[in-house]
Amino acid sequence: MATSLKLVTWNTCGVRDTADVPEKRKKILETLKKLQSSVAFLQETHVGVNNVDCVDNILGWRSFFSVHHPRSKGVAILIKDDLPFQLINSDMDPTGSYVVLICKLYGKCFTLVNVYNHVKEHNVLQRLSEYLCQIAEGILIVAGDFNTIVNTDLDREYQTGHTEPLRPYFEQFISSLMLIDVWGCLHPYTGDSFTRYPSKSSNKEMPFKKLKSQKTNPVKQSKDRLRKNRTQKSASRLDMVLMPRNTVQLVESCEIYTCKTGYISDHHPVVLSMLLPKPHSTKPIFQGIRQKSPRMKRPSERKAGEICEAEVLKALMSLVEYETPLSENLGNFKSDKVQKAKELKAFFNKMTREGIPRGFTDSLENNGWHVFRIEYMILATIFTRRVETFLQPSLKTKTIKIDYELFVVISFCEKPQKIKGNFLKLAFSSVKQIHPSPPRDFRIVEKMLPSTDGFKLLREGCPLTPTLLTLSLKHLARTLKDDLSKSVVDVCHHRKCITVYMQANQYLTLKQKIREFRSASGISLLPKVGRVWRQKSIKIPSVQNQITQGENSGGAH
The missing domain is CATH 3.60.10.10 (Endonuclease/exonuclease/phosphatase)
Structure with a gap:
């Protein structure tokens, strides 16, 4: 129990x-x-x-x-x-x-x-x-x-x-x-x-005497005070x-x-x-790494994007708790981490050239959660970090004008369990170029995901799954920015959702783009209106009806 x-x-x-x-x-x-x-x-x-x-x-x-x-x-x-x-x-x-x-x-x-x-x-x-x-x-x-x-x-x-x-x-x-x-x-x-x-103290306004003593424009001074109080509150x-x-x-x-x-x-x-929960208990499926000590490659044998020991070591040390019956335990990997990093580096780079060995991507499933072997978790973590380099959130400060009528949050109707393979390739190929650019060859990532009927399975517990969901949202966000003129579109990769500041008359276009996204990716999304400004002066019954219908139907299909 x-x-x-x-x-x-x-x-x-x-x-x-x-x-x-x-x-x-x-x-x-x-x-x-x-x-x-x-x-x-x-x-x-x-x-x-x-x-x-x-x-x-x-x-x-x-x-x-x-x-x-x-x-x-x-x-x-x-x-x-x-x-x-x-x-x-x-x-x-x-x-x-x-x-x-x-x-x-x-x-x-x-x-x-x-x-x-x-x-x-x-x-x-x-x-x-x-x-x-x-x-x-x-x-x-x-x-x-x-x-x-x-x-x-x-x-x-x-x-x-x-x-x-x-x-x-x-x-x-x-x-x-x-x-x-x-x-x-x-x-x-x-x-x-x-x-x-x-707190109570932060609600107190600046005394009038202090304002009067400052040698600034009284009008500007008043605005600054209101802005300060608004921020504090x-x-x-x-x-x-x-x-x-x-x-x-x-x-x-x-x-x-x-x-x-x-x-x-x-x-x-x-x-x-x-x-x-109590730990798992079963026999290993994949027997681990058995290979000779790696030799130094000649320059002609090397290629861009190969995995380095630093990536392996960083991924290994980020795994704090992991119990799996599919390989030796995490403690054994960390007890000789330097040697393990060397072995795994050679093993992973050979895999990217010659293919993934049988059993390497297998998992055990329990109540929808998958457990993998340690080697798979390390490799998946390495590629997760590489993909996320292209998906870093913008930390720039933006000022949102109050004349936007709707604030919409778009999130998954339920946890996606699969994504269309062709859409995933398209999303990978459209990631934004950054400088200096890290390796953009993600073919090995696609091979690490099981396939069924044109879909790639998104297994809960795999480090790649949440990152690939963010990638799909980023792809949709780029489309929305192009089609919803003058709107403000952002992806919150922590919450796995898209936020949109927009005008009410653009809501039908938004729903159409969500339907197109579902058709291309196989993933259903649900838009919800978070705020409506100036409700008394703006009549938007048609939009509100569309919102209600969308929520009652479980999303845009």
Whole structure:
């Protein structure tokens, strides 16, 4: 029987009692109890050397925390003391930015990471990713307040027009460890659920005397003040739980909990429920690599796009938790990682020239989730990174004009299990050229996907699957940009959806393009209107009827 585990991440803005929030620690613990939390990730604990007792001695909990400053930063991981728990290792960042805890819960190995990424610190996530690639074991869970958002259209109450200085570092962090934003993946359409709301202090307007003393234009001064207040009051989703793609099948649910017990913090907790299944047991299908030590190739034997040892090693180290009966275990690969990288490099490059050996792409399926051999996961991860180089999200700041009448979110009706082979080739051939350009030969990728009746199977658990779905959305987005003039079209690769700012009279064209996409790819999409501006002054009954019909029919077919 599977074991259930509930984890909560929460920026509490301090854990000590304050004048504004008396009995704060008690209220925090009562909320964790109400949420039935087994593991709690707390950020901004504000713990200095003279007040460690506020987190060190908590009845009913084991605590692991950083000590930094009594008024800023600080993180803590709390473990219920009635859980079967075994500590393996722990490490705390000296600047109070993260805690890493390697442990066993219910006999299962975990690497629990709690992060508070301060807005003025740009190297925390890079330092943390390099560390985790070397030491992480078991199921990796990274939770915390990252002080940035994944998507400007869906993860902020309204666009501020300001840059997100930490977002490039965040994108690099999740890419290096092949992580996903769990809540965002489970709620692709949701654009009105946030974790951080403005605090009482941020709602206060700048005093008139201070404005009067400044030597600037009073009109401009007033506009600046309104813009500042609007930005400060904007709700956003800064708090997230991140997990590797190959462990997301363990997640039961991930929800944002709205506190109703009075003001504790300007952040809401994020609650993750997950199952811990028993490991598989069966015989291997593919017998692994048996070959001589690789010799150095002559220049005439080499070709562009060959796999290098660095790619193999990076992919290997990004696999933190992976149990498979189809090959030797992951620990054996990592125990001699340098030698394994050399062997796999030669094996993969031979495969790209001579073809994929029988049994290499086989998998075991359980409740829709596929398990592969370690060698396949490494090769699939390498090509996933190569494809994603062409699919990187735009981090440029854009200002959306309010005169757009509709905001539409387009996502998959259900998880696609196959895609037409001809469409996949077309999508690969149309990826945008970038400089310097990485290898664009993706024929081996197509061969790694099983075929049936002109379709390529998209297996849940394969690293390539979510990337190929993003590729298909990118292809559609390019078409929409050409056909929906003056509209703003973006792909959110984290949530696997497309966002469109458009005029109401273009909605029928949008639906037609979605129908054409389904015919070409074999994948059904569903458009949903997220917002309609100026409803009182714009009459769009025909569009609203079309929207209702599309949603009732399960998508555009």
